[in-house]
Structure formats: C-alpha cells, structure tokens
Amino acid sequence: NTRKHSIMSFHEAAPLARISVTVPISIVVPTYRECENIPHIFNRVRALRDSQNIEIELIFMDDKSNDGSVEAVAAIGEDWVRIVERNGERGLSPAVIDGFQLAQHPVLICMDCDLSHPPEAIPQMVLALASGQEFVLGSRYVKGGSTDDDWGFFRWLNSRIATLLAAPLTSARDPMSGFFALRKESFDHARDLSPVGYKIALELIVKCDVDNVAEVPIHFQDRMHGESKLTLKEQLNYLKHIRRLYIHRFANAMYFLQFMIVGASGVVVNLLTLSLLLWLGASDSVGLVGGIAVSVVSNFLLNRRFTFSYARDRNPWKQFVGFVSASGLGMAVNYSVALYLSKYALPDGQGSIYLAALAGIGSGMIFNFLGNRFVVFRK
Numbered sequence: 001n002t003r004k005h006s007i008m009s010f011h012e013a014a015p016l017a018r019i020s021v022t023v024p025i026s027i028v029v030p031t032y033r034e035c036e037n038i039p040h041i042f043n044r045v046r047a048l049r050d051s052q053n054i055e056i057e058l059i060f061m062d063d064k065s066n067d068g069s070v071e072a073v074a075a076i077g078e079d080w081v082r083i084v085e086r087n088g089e090r091g092l093s094p095a096v097i098d099g100f101q102l103a104q105h106p107v108l109i110c111m112d113c114d115l116s117h118p119p120e121a122i123p124q125m126v127l128a129l130a131s132g133q134e135f136v137l138g139s140r141y142v143k144g145g146s147t148d149d150d151w152g153f154f155r156w157l158n159s160r161i162a163t164l165l166a167a168p169l170t171s172a173r174d175p176m177s178g179f180f181a182l183r184k185e186s187f188d189h190a191r192d193l194s195p196v197g198y199k200i201a202l203e204l205i206v207k208c209d210v211d212n213v214a215e216v217p218i219h220f221q222d223r224m225h226g227e228s229k230l231t232l233k234e235q236l237n238y239l240k241h242i243r244r245l246y247i248h249r250f251a252n253a254m255y256f257l258q259f260m261i262v263g264a265s266g267v268v269v270n271l272l273t274l275s276l277l278l279w280l281g282a283s284d285s286v287g288l289v290g291g292i293a294v295s296v297v298s299n300f301l302l303n304r305r306f307t308f309s310y311a312r313d314r315n316p317w318k319q320f321v322g323f324v325s326a327s328g329l330g331m332a333v334n335y336s337v338a339l340y341l342s343k344y345a346l347p348d349g350q351g352s353i354y355l356a357a358l359a360g361i362g363s364g365m366i367f368n369f370l371g372n373r374f375v376v377f378r379k
C-alpha cells in the first residue's frame with residue numbers, strides 16, 4: 001500500500017488561536033432521533049463560527065425522526081442552519097452522501113449530532129486540508145486522541161476488529177470515525193458510491209481514491225442524550241460493506257479468492273454427496289459421478305451468486321454451459337501441463353510426478369478462473 005498517511009497533532013500543527021479559517025465550510029450532521037442534542041451542537045458550532053469568524057452552513061440530514069427535530073431547528077431561526085427531511089430508505093451513510101450533494105461550500109465536514117465529536121477540532125482539520133491533505137479524520141487512535149473511560153470492552157474490541165479489517169484499504173488508524181473533512185471537489189470525483197451501513201469515511205477514502213489521509217487527534221465523548229443506533233444489523237452490514245470495498249480496490253484478486261473459496265466448498269459438497277449416495281446403496285461409480293455432478297452445479301450457483309454477482313442478470317443456462325466447458329478445458333490444461341513437466345522438464349525421480357501434478361492443478365485452476373472471469377462471466 002503506497003498511499004501516504006500523516007498524523008497531524010492538534011497542538012503541534014498550530015495553536016488554535018492562531019488558525020484562521022478563511023474558506024467557507026459545510027457541516028453535515030446525520031440525525032435520527034436527536035432532537036435533544038440539536039440545540040447543544042448548534043451552540044457549539046455557533047461559538048466556533050463567532051469566535052473564528054468562519055462562514056459555515058450547518059445541515060441536519062434527518063430520517064423522519066418525528067421527534068421534534070424539525071421544530072428544534074426551526075426554533076434556532078438562523079438562515080445558515082437547516083434541516084432536510086429525507087424520504088426513502090433510512091441510513092447514516094446515504095444521509096451523509098445526500099447532505100454532501102446539497103452542500104454549497106468547498107469544504108465538507110461530517111460529524112455526529114450527539115457531541116461525541118468536538119466541533120472545536122474543525123479548524124485543525126481545515127488547516128490539514130489547506131496544507132495539501134486530501135482527507136482528514138478526527139481520530140481517537142493517534143497520539144493525543146482518546147475515548148471516554150466508560151467505553152465498554154466490547155465496543156472497544158468491535159471498533160478495533162473493524163479497523164483491522166479496513167487495514168488493507170487504508171493505513172489510517174481510525175477510519176471508523178464518523179468525524180471527517182474533505183474538499184467538495186474530491187467528493188464530486190467519487191466513483192460508484194454504494195454506502196451500506198455506518199462507515200461513510202472509509203467508503204469515501206476508497207471511492208474518492210484518496211492518496212493521503214491526515215488524522216487530527218480528538219477526544220471522543222460518550223453521548224449525553226439519546227442512544228446509539230449502532231445495532232447488530234449495522235455491524236453485519238459492515239462486513240458486506242468491507243467486501244464491496246475490497247472488490248472495488250482489489251477486483252481481480254478478490255474474484256480469484258472467492259473463486260478458490262467456492263472451489264474448496266465444492267470439494268466438501270463432492271465428498272458429502274458421494275457419502276450420501278454410497279449410504280443409499282449406490283455403486284462406487286454412481287457415487288463418484290453424483291459427487292462430481294452435484295459439486296459442479298453448486299460451484300456454478302455459488303460463483304454466479306457471489307463471486308461474479310455482477311453478471312447475475314444474464315442467461316444462466318448459457319453461463320452454465322460456459323462454466324462446464326471452462327472446467328473441462330481447465331482439466332485438459334491440468335493434464336497437459338502435468339504430463340509435459342513429468343516427461344520433459346522435471347528430472348526423473350521420486351516426487352517429480354507430484355510436483356508435476358501440483359503444477360498441473362495450479363495451471364488448470366488459473367485457466368479455469370480466467371475463462372470464467374473474462375469469458376463466461378465477463379463484465
């Protein structure tokens with residue numbers, strides 16, 4: 001991973017008083033049932049705006065909370081503060097994406113409504129952008145960053161595992177953070193945004209093809225009012241999300257890995273079918289043929305459903321014929337390579353035939369994968 005990563009410390013960067021933010025910023029706050037927190041976050045953002053003389057628009061992106069959030073924003077009565085009521089599917093990430101699309105200023109900030117994220121860190125984040133960073137995270141896991149002590153062990157573990165899974169995608173220490181800044185220009189260049197779940201910063205780092213991420217340390221404070229909406233369902237969504245991001249970044253390697261996993265599952269299906277048929281009284285040859293047939297079908301269905309899911313809307317019968325043909329040709333490649341190596345290339349002696357067989361299996365597998373990826377299930 002050649003992507004650069006730098007850590008910018010709050011105090012090392014510049015004392016707060018000396019930072020002057022001249023660029024207008026749009027702060028997008030996703031909200032779901034946060035009416036109690038709206039006046040508090042508004043007060044903190046207003047204090048920042050007044051003390052630093054920053055041009056700010058504050059947009060609450062609400063998913064039909066129906067809890068008085070709309071009224072709470074109306075009561076603020078400032079023209080730089082508004083709430084957008086979304087229709088359609090509820091979700092943190094889509095709400096942020098919609099908010100960024102509506103935002104009018106060149107710098108975009110996303111933060112939670114519950115004051116877990118200190119708005120006072122925003123000038124440092126903007127400064128990091130101004131110094132050439134493409135994406136800036138408010139980070140709990142760099143020097144100077146922290147979380148409240150009553151973060152339970154499981155929440156901590158959860159966050160750490162999620163971060164570890166993201167490591168192949170970014171070297172940032174806290175890509176799970178919901179507090180971040182980027183330029184509107186970078187956001188407008190994002191390709192294939194498909195946000196599922198909570199991890200919108202990670203989605204943008206990958207889809208905006210960000211080369212350098214800076215991290216500004218923050219203290220992550222537990223929410224005072226309301227409750228977290230981070231359910232088990234959202235955590236499972238994260239696994240779906242991370243798979244999509246891996247495919248986006250490492251497309252062919254991911255297809256190959258999934259193809260291999262399906263292949264391995266085929267071995268299990270084959271042996272189970274064989275055992276079942278023998279148990280039912282079938283002959284050995286019927287058992288062997290049955291095992292092969294069922295595993296070829298299960299491999300086909302799994303590859304069509306998962307590995308090459310992008311081609312699911314095409315004719316399955318044609319794909320099945322292609323899949324079986326690629327397997328047949330793969331076996332022929334396997335046999336030819338093994339035969340050639342054992343006869344002409346490898347020295348005589350014990351072990352050579354096994355080496356030749358392994359090389360044959362490898363070549364057959366690669367041929368089979370390439371045939372499926374680029375012919376049968378081509379994009």
Ligand code: GDD
Binds near residue numbers: 092
């Ligand atoms: N519009 C909308 N729709 N907003 C939502 C939704 C939704 O479906 N779900 C949550 N939000 C809003 C919340 O109202 C809050 O302002 C923000 O998104 C974060 O949601 P929380 O439910 O408070 O998240 P959390 O405190 O558990 O998780 C925090 O930590 C994660 C890392 O551990 C957040 O900072 C996450 O952004 C962060 O990823």
